[in-house]
Amino acid sequence: MSLQISCPHCGPRPVEEFLYGEIPVVPDSITDADARDLDRAFMRNNPEGPQTERWFHLFGCRRWLTLRRDTRTDEVMEAG
Amino acid sequence: MLALNRIHATRIVATPSALDSAQWPDDRLVFRIAADEALITPPMANAVVSDPYAIVVADSGFAGAWLPMEEALPLLEHACEWELPRERPAFAQGSVAGIPAKLWIEKDRVLLIVPAPFVADFEERMA
Amino acid sequence: MNEFQEKKIKFAWPEPKRSYDVVIVGGGGHGLATAYYLAARHGITNVAVLERKYIGAGNSGRNTTIIRANYGIPEAVRFYQRSLELYKHLEAETDRWIMHKQKGLLNVAHTESALRTERARAEVNTAFGAKTEFVAPKEIKEICPQIDLTGGNVWPVLGGSYHPEAATARHDRAVWAFAEGAMKRGVHVHQRIEVRGLTMSGGRVTGVETSAGPIAAKAVVGAVGGHVTTLASMAGVRLPIRTHPLQAYVTNHYDLQFDVIASSPGLLFYMSQTARGEMLVGAEIDRQPSYSYGSTYHFLQHCSHRAITLFPFMRSLRILRQWTGVCDMSPDYSPIMGKTGVDGFLVTTGWGTWGFKAIPAGGEQMAQLIASGETPELIAPFGLDRFASDRMMADRGSAGTH
Numbered sequence A: 001m002s003l004q005i006s007c008p009h010c011g012p013r014p015v016e017e018f019l020y021g022e023i024p025v026v027p028d029s030i031t032d033a034d035a036r037d038l039d040r041a042f043m044r045n046n047p048e049g050p051q052t053e054r055w056f057h058l059f060g061c062r063r064w065l066t067l068r069r070d071t072r073t074d075e076v077m078e079a080g
Numbered sequence B: 001m002l003a004l005n006r007i008h009a010t011r012i013v014a015t016p017s018a019l020d021s022a023q024w025p026d027d028r029l030v031f032r033i034a035a036d037e038a039l040i041t042p043p044m045a046n047a048v049v050s051d052p053y054a055i056v057v058a059d060s061g062f063a064g065a066w067l068p069m070e071e072a073l074p075l076l077e078h079a080c081e082w083e084l085p086r087e088r089p090a091f092a093q094g095s096v097a098g099i100p101a102k103l104w105i106e107k108d109r110v111l112l113i114v115p116a117p118f119v120a121d122f123e124e125r126m127a
Numbered sequence C: 001m002n003e004f005q006e007k008k009i010k011f012a013w014p015e016p017k018r019s020y021d022v023v024i025v026g027g028g029g030h031g032l033a034t035a036y037y038l039a040a041r042h043g044i045t046n047v048a049v050l051e052r053k054y055i056g057a058g059n060s061g062r063n064t065t066i067i068r069a070n071y072g073i074p075e076a077v078r079f080y081q082r083s084l085e086l087y088k089h090l091e092a093e094t095d096r097w098i099m100h101k102q103k104g105l106l107n108v109a110h111t112e113s114a115l116r117t118e119r120a121r122a123e124v125n126t127a128f129g130a131k132t133e134f135v136a137p138k139e140i141k142e143i144c145p146q147i148d149l150t151g152g153n154v155w156p157v158l159g160g161s162y163h164p165e166a167a168t169a170r171h172d173r174a175v176w177a178f179a180e181g182a183m184k185r186g187v188h189v190h191q192r193i194e195v196r197g198l199t200m201s202g203g204r205v206t207g208v209e210t211s212a213g214p215i216a217a218k219a220v221v222g223a224v225g226g227h228v229t230t231l232a233s234m235a236g237v238r239l240p241i242r243t244h245p246l247q248a249y250v251t252n253h254y255d256l257q258f259d260v261i262a263s264s265p266g267l268l269f270y271m272s273q274t275a276r277g278e279m280l281v282g283a284e285i286d287r288q289p290s291y292s293y294g295s296t297y298h299f300l301q302h303c304s305h306r307a308i309t310l311f312p313f314m315r316s317l318r319i320l321r322q323w324t325g326v327c328d329m330s331p332d333y334s335p336i337m338g339k340t341g342v343d344g345f346l347v348t349t350g351w352g353t354w355g356f357k358a359i360p361a362g363g364e365q366m367a368q369l370i371a372s373g374e375t376p377e378l379i380a381p382f383g384l385d386r387f388a389s390d391r392m393m394a395d396r397g398s399a400g401t402h
């Protein structure tokens, strides 16, 4: 099944209507300022499990939404 | 064959509560394209909402065509992967035949709207 | 060589030891080829490959098997040409038939700028050792008579590039050829052993925690495909990898011959014919990062649309099977090979949607690095350190889909 995303304004729609946007989270263990910039620019958390992420509803309201999705199953756990 | 015409409208960007409480004249169609954005056609340059920072601008970036319900329904059933709203009238937007489209659904007719650059593609795909 | 002369593979599956010189995590092509070359070229055989499912369960058993070297940047052309040549001789070297077949690959261009890209590709390839020529529509039609040069009047074929040495090989046979070659020389391949942690001491990796207990190692190599972020994080290593699903499908039998591998970098679509006559079709990754193997109708629809527009005969075929792999995508569409900044821990990743062709050279170079401790010149540009030093190996237009 194709991933479905629920837009709070437009309703449930196939993922193909949206653009993916990531929320970069630099781990606290990285303290050096340059190292934090590098991490933020390139490194990815890429979790196998739930992650909070942003989606842009390109084909509808053209607004960003936030949701939590389990990357192992594509199950959307909560919209925000 | 579907033929879309340019839609002249007014676009208002304002706080959601200002748009929620606004009163619109009966001779206008008002599409709520986002929580904080509405499209009004025919244009209404003097539109006023209760938000001092509201942006009110002329917009002619869309094109549309009215279809009788019995023609629109089979087309949309084929071209929409998502469920159409059931109430009438209703506004809906999303991918139609792979193109970002907006629908104004009345009891016995539907207005199909797409951004002007997609008109030729849309007409061809819905043919 | 052919299947009728083949010898049955005889395997010994020994019990895991408590310690090895080298532990390779992941029994895909890259892990097994690294083990193979360690044993075959460097006499290093106290090596274990730990695979949590069965070997080839990952992308190495799910890909569309395209082998080519027509990349867009010099470093990549050299590396992939080396791999292409190693593949050519792999049957002779391993005494196993991997169904290697040279087919040639056609990249078609639908716009002026794509045309310039293909012209540049031909130049860069020629300069750095791969064979690629710029071709006009007439030549394209000769190479691939089934193509509709008008592109359904939507995507006209204005020209392209032809890469005669491109080939395909049977993916699981390649995987098993490396596994057998390694095992024959004393390497242990352990299936159904999962690595769940890395043991560290004094800031270096000293072994792995597995579903079958701890195993010590002087060097641990991460070769786990799309799951590399999880493994690397166990050593505190951050990677610029995002895991995305990639889908493919095959049709039923096409009666005529389709000799070439056809590809449109602009449409992110490619196609070839399998040994059984099926048409094998692939396209771009799914947009959401995900570890899910779900396949979608959307993919079939969009991919078939492109296929039918360029190749009208595809209209009469039926889709038989569809499947998915999860790919370790790097931001510059180039691999990430070698040292990680943590002693005793190496990775071979960033193979994304394009790493099957790289299995022999990737394995050969990783083995040389492990044996010598020095990063070989051929893969030095592809180190993880390139991101910190702002030396991206940007080659999206070449690696994009296959």
Ligand SMILES: Cc1cc2nc3c(=O)[nH]c(=O)nc-3n(C[C@H](O)[C@H](O)[C@H](O)COP(=O)(O)OP(=O)(O)OC[C@H]3O[C@@H](n4cnc5c(N)ncnc54)[C@H](O)[C@@H]3O)c2cc1C
Pocket: C025, C026, C027, C028, C029, C030, C031, C050, C051, C052, C053, C054, C055, C056, C057, C058, C059, C060, C061, C062, C063, C064, C065, C066, C067, C193, C194, C195, C196, C223, C224, C225, C226, C227, C231, C246, C247, C248, C282, C323, C324, C325, C326, C327, C348, C349, C351, C352, C353, C354, C355, C356, C357, C358, C401, C402
């Ligand atoms: C649909 C599709 C089409 C493709 N087409 C092409 C193509 O035409 N040409 C091309 O060059 N490339 C192609 N690719 C890319 C290519 O398949 C991969 O880049 C390549 O196979 C990667 O090999 P690998 O050994 O790094 O990873 P994999 O083959 O994925 O192997 C990784 C292994 O690690 C195991 N593993 C993971 N975690 C653990 C753990 N914790 N403990 C133990 N084991 C673990 C997995 O089970 C898996 O077997 C394609 C990929 C896909 C999905």
Ligand SMILES: [Zn+2]
Pocket: A007, A008, A009, A010, A011, A057, A060, A061, A062, A063
């Ligand atoms: Zn929306």
